[in-house]
Amino acid sequence: MKDTLMTPYAKNTLYIVLIALALRLLWLLLIPVIPVSDSVMYHEFAKSISSGNGYAFPAGNLTAYWPVGTPAIYAFLYTLFGESFFVIAVFNLIVGLLTLVLMMALARLWFNEQTAYIVGILYAIWPSQIQFTTILASETIFNVFILLGLFFWYRSQSNTLSNWIIGTIFFVAATYVRPIALLIPFILIGLSFLRGFDFKQLFSSSIIIVITMTILIAPWAARNYDLFDEFVLISTNGGPVFWMGNNPDSTGEYMPLPKDLEFDSETERADYFKSEAIKHIKEEPGIFAKRLAKRFVDYFRSENIGVNWNIEGIKQQGLDKTVLPLKLMSSGYWIFLVLLAIYGGIRIIRSDGFYNAITTTPIIALISYNTALHTIIASGDRYHFPIIPFVGLLAAYALFRMKSRIET
Template structure:
């Protein structure tokens, strides 16, 4: 890619970093004081699983109903807080820690990949991102997954320290992340593809590193795989919901989003249900290629058309506070910000292309990861919440665009707006 690394220590960070960190965390803390946590939808499931873990030591709806449908990591983290309090204070604290990690790591990675000022701009965009603020009071996997994904990236190809130690740390962090969402498994592969344009020798090295990271992820996930073997008789890596999710996005009645599972799977075990629905989805795709391709487009639109889930999952208390019109306004603000960031990210790709060539516009870490998470849900099932793992990478690319827009006029002739 030809991007220069910019390594800083805490003492080297500019004053703007600390101001943005104070603002970003302040907004999240103020939101937490204003809006209580109220689990709904998936949040309610995570809460129930966490309570069952604490009360019975079983991950499931009850002591007699073990499950692996949802990944255990989110409920496990929440269960830890329930050891100390029956309130949701621990949930908010965990979300604030995740928010802190997202803010600081977005800055670090943007500065490493592009330039220090791009890091500050990316941090600013994340600090004021409404949806990321709203999720401070939502019991969910989103903030945890984003934070841990970025934490692994901190070590991935880190320009200082022992390369093998950094690689192992990246794999270990992402292995723990797999307990939150197993889709982390192929992130190293997506990152390896970035080096396709850097020649076969460099790509071979990165591909080997990706293979080691994937192996480490699988090894870290092995205890839960063995647990699933004992409970279900089949070694499922983390969760059993891939088949249902694939079917939701690929069947004759699909609109690309969430839908109730068909009644015939009711009596089936989780493994049987997943295998059956996976086979149904594959059969639909083979027999109806035109419809399957059309659904890919539908899911791409559905994934990006709005950003209202942070409002929806806080809606009960928001409505009490600001009424229906206020709730609508919050949805419009959140979606408007999303559209601006989306346009900014695409513009950032153009800016990279103009400075470093068309291949650099597509073969860089933020684009690779944005593309990976997008492709995953375009193939499987899409809702607006599923674009959230791409949020920091979209912010970084939008920061590149802002950097080019705001600072390029000050750049002396012949010098690039961000280092190559």
């Protein structure tokens, strides 16, 4: 009777989840939540929303600069439990465990159970993902919404359209966290079309998806129109971020905006920085080309952001000497998995063929989409988090193939 209570897969998943839980609880007990950088603003925005003042800066001016998704979620938690960083940390812990389970579910769906176990272990011990337990940030929230969308999108071949609608709802939730998710449903529809070349399905599904997205995004777009008298779908930071990676003083990574410029609205500022970035690219195509290469390298070269955004908590605990080792461990682990993922991708292409490799699952397509996007705009380790689940999946598949070759 006991053997029928849980399947072997469920038991093994539980063991992996418990390992992930233990590591994240240990980090949470050691490192306090002390917001820095964008985390400070997420907290302030959440306080404003939960107190009934709307999505506004501390001075009271309403905004749409950053996407509202993350502050809105934190505001909901603050409303229920009070303004507590511990509540955010517990929420992050739950998000991390759900991300792990979803990555395993997709690995099982797209590959096999052994790959699912491997990706679960890889994610359970992933340094940056453990470190994000004590950070107010959009990165892990975005990823869990994307994985939920993919899980429903691909979970069954029956009731395809209803699955796609549910998946789209989660993709829209991700869009409210980071607007780059807006195109993902259409990328997935395109991959489905390439697999089956069904024009009727392509047309009907596209219409339904557009309607679903419109219904869910329209209220926020209407709010923004009332605020700015201009159409703003989600946020106004697209132009500034584009400028950060493309201006005469750019390093290709995040940089602060000039403080000596004044604008009548956020939309005017967004348009200005977008036009300046385009102007710079047209005037300096050679520099733009060089920065493309640099941004590509910057996208993959390190993963220190978890340590950087926990720096005050680490220092408060008197653990300053651990900062460099933590960074080396985090970046070393990331680079190791990227190399494994490259091998995994090559193995899939060699066994399935290039066409099938890019259409059967969205892994390679979504890695390519996010990488291309941030190669054009701003780059750095904070921006590669959307591909973390897919790098993990490919790395796990690579280890599975290595294991299979050794055993044979």
